[in-house]
Amino acid sequence: MKKLINATETILTESLDGFVSAHRDILVVGDEHKFVRRASLKPGKVALISGGGSGHEPLHGGFVGLGMLDAACPGQVFTSPTPDQMLAAAEAVDSGAGTLFIVKNYEGDVMNFEMAAEMATGEVMTVLTDDDVAVETSTFSTGRRGVAGTLFVEKVLGAAAEEGLDLAALKALGDRANAATRSMGVALTSCTVPAAGTPTFELGEGEMEMGVGIHGEPGRRRVPLTSASEIAEEMVTAIADDFGDKARGEAFVLLNGFGGTPLMELYLMFNAAQQLLGRRGITVSRCLVGNYVTSLEMAGCSLTVTLLDDELTRLWDAPVHTPALRWGV
Template sequence: MKKLINAPADYVNEILDGLTSAHPGLVLGGESGRCISRREPALQGRVGIATGGGSGHLPLFTGYVGPGFADACAIGNVFEGPNAQSCLDAIRAAYHGTGVLCLYGNYGGDRMNFDLAIEMAGMDDIACETVLGTDDVASAGADEAAKRRGVAGIVLLYKAAGAAAAEGRDLAAVAALAQKANGATRSIGVALAPCRVPTASAPNFDIGEDEMEFGMGIHGEPGIWRAPIAPADKVADEMVDRLFADLKPGRGDRVMPLVNGLGATPLEELFILWRRVERRLKDAGISHAAPLVGNFVTSMEMAGASLSLMVLDGELEALISAPASCPFWRVG
């Protein structure tokens, strides 16, 4: 858990300074000083998308601010939800005269502060809707799908909802689309090694030298089973099986795949996983859009990977394929 950092208390601020310096299309501001928004905002009259979450997951959350993605992002400390002022700053920055969709992962602290911020925004006559990412199938059963946590699938929701907003749809329509996209998206992760929050003295979980944990969350939340490390194909197979069991895709269906690295797992291993996922899709008669394979949602130096699948219909595929640009994903 060695880190190239300065004082742990300065960690988040220094990251945000470096990020906005390297990507001048992003601006840090708000009364909280913890809100990233677009230097060139979307057109007046477009629905805005506000998101937010804890630090330590780059490129998530704030890397997905840009045309065709989110408009603004509230930033919390490492693995902590953003405070209410930061959420309000993001809502205000995302407001272009016609309402804001708050789109973020389903975590208690984030919900509490976004809900409070939405109330405060209401006093400014900013209408908001909320859609929560709930893609992690390991975090609750299919009968309690609304209780599931949000993990890497949120990236696909940004893309779909961002394109819907850019098209000029109204707030209710953008929210309905985001809800539909979330309903079509599932993820499952596997962890091999922990990370350490900079202000903590110990890793966020313990795991044996030869062990993996299947289904673990991006903050180290307990998964489904823990056992000696399995071959990549076996891991990919169980990931696909679990997502298929939940999504129930049929032959002829089409999906958007995301093979995501949690931080310390090499790109090489993600391509090995993808190769097997691709074969499983083919065997099941399921076609796919160009996959994302890389580090899109991380937990600092945590080792492991996740698989997300979004079942596409014509509308979702058009939105996923629409031109869009943010520092870490560009389409068209």
């Protein structure tokens, strides 16, 4: 294992200290590194909180700031944050309008956020993201996994919360955004969790994992490596088939890198996916290409497609100022 670390037991706290220091105009870190939060909170606004295991950066801490999250709770690498982290974050950013948890559908995350919601004194609601079409039930989830589509949900909810939408309306909007979103990923290599020191799984030189999860969980099948166009075809087909008759009109597309894939290859994949979607009557009117929901140094990518309407488009375009996303301000 070759990594830029001092010790596996301090990698998270040292990384968080550097992250917050680099973005001190936007962020502060909570006591005992339990969470990061916006440096400037907006009174009377519903508080938006997410979180999950570290190793997926910039998710979720990179999306804390104006127009997105109020706080994010980082667990150890690929490990859910604890209920006391979530409770501390809620207490730190709750301004009296209630709190909305945005939770990826992994059993540890779901259980711990539920416990935190039960312990919280204010009103709490939850939006569960489950955009991964690769498998119906995986190693760490009952039902579909929440993956890169979580970014879109956090962005539109953040914009709506800034506008003053109340807790129940935000919950409904989040569920609707999630229902309009589908994702699928492919891995070309494994990644190495620092505490483990060995690759999470083994792939042969000529193999890839189709439908992989963001922790390296198994996907649909392990297959011989093929061309980018054929990989894009399988991902687009899986997503479009899952949408069914709704698969048409304008869409947001995220071509997301898992941390170890050059941008040249990500843009190539985006080009292939955009052409394939166009042939199916889906027009890419909003997009992101880059490393946004990573899996440490895994090589590979995921494709996320959200079918847009006027409200979702407007909320996506709304101003945002976070470490990872900035426009309109």
